[in-house]
Amino acid sequence: MIRLHVTPDLAPNAAVAPTLDQSRYLTQVMRLKLGDALLVFNGRDGEWRCVIAEILKKGVILRVEDQVRPQAFGPDLDLIVAVVKKSRVETIVEKAAELGAKRVRLTVTQRTNVEHVRLDRLDAIAIEAAEQTGRLDVPTIDDPQRLATLLDDWDPARRLMFCDETGGAPVASAVTQPGPWAILIGPEGGFAPEERERLRGLPFTTAVSLGPRILRADTAAIAAMTLWQAAVGDWER
Known part of the structure; x- marks a missing residue:
């Protein structure tokens, strides 16, 4: 069944108006008609079954019927990744959503070559991945955000899995405790020596290795999240 992310509150008999783009998707792409059902969620009220109650010239109106699943959240995992090329950042955001990350924090390091990103585009990618x-x-x-600033404001209650291309412990042996975590992926050129030195000296940081090969940022992010999920994530639910 089609799943749609919406922003309004969800409750029995509530009327929900999707965006114009979403309405076009439902009626013109998926060819839904009056009375057809779909699932909606907003990140707060769980997942609900709705039906198309009205089809207007500019959009549709959904009627909320019954809750299918109560609200639940995945693991408390942040993915921090140095800004890279557009296509790779988009892949990282998509896979982060698929692999259960709660938050994607973009950072600028000394060797970051790309600083401009379209957050609206990345938000849309994250929403689509969550729907699917x-x-x-x-x-x-x-x-x-600058890496130095991010570290200055860090909450030490959140452990940081620092993926160090120069070497570190295997994830399976280094990451063993559940709780709030973050994964840090560097730029294509790697971390500067002073950045690496600071990261390794922080009390909340665990330096890990992703293997003997040099990985691109998007591959490293997927590998790191997969290994973290296997070690302390929610894959056994």
């Missing part, structure tokens, strides 16, 4: 994967929330995407 069945999760009941959508990861937030943060504006790019």
Whole structure:
């Protein structure tokens, strides 16, 4: 069944107006008609079954009927990734949503070559991935922030899995405790020596290795999230 992310509150008999683009998708792409059912979620109220109650010249109106699943959230995992080329950032955001990340934090390091990103485009990608994967929330995407600033404001209660291309412990042995975590992926050129030195000296950081091969940022992000999920994530639910 089609799943749609909406922003209004969801409750029995509520009327929900999707965006114009969503309405066109439902009626022109998926060819839904009056009375046809779909699933909606907003990240707060769980997942609900709706039917198309009205088809207007500019949009449709959905009627909320009954709750299918109560609200649930995935693991408390942030993915922090240095800004890379557009296509690779988009892949990273899509896979982060698919793999259960709660938040994607973009960062600018000393060797970052790309700083401009379209957050609206990344938000749309995250929403589409959440709709397709069945999760009941959508990861937030943060504006790019300097790595030094990000570390200055860090909450030490959140562990940081630092993927160090120069070497570190295997993820399976280094990451063993559940709880709030973040994964840090560097730029294509790697971290500067002073950045690496600072990261390794932080009390909340665990340096890990992703294997003997040099990985591109998008591959590294997928590999790191997969290994983290296998170690302490929610894959056994």
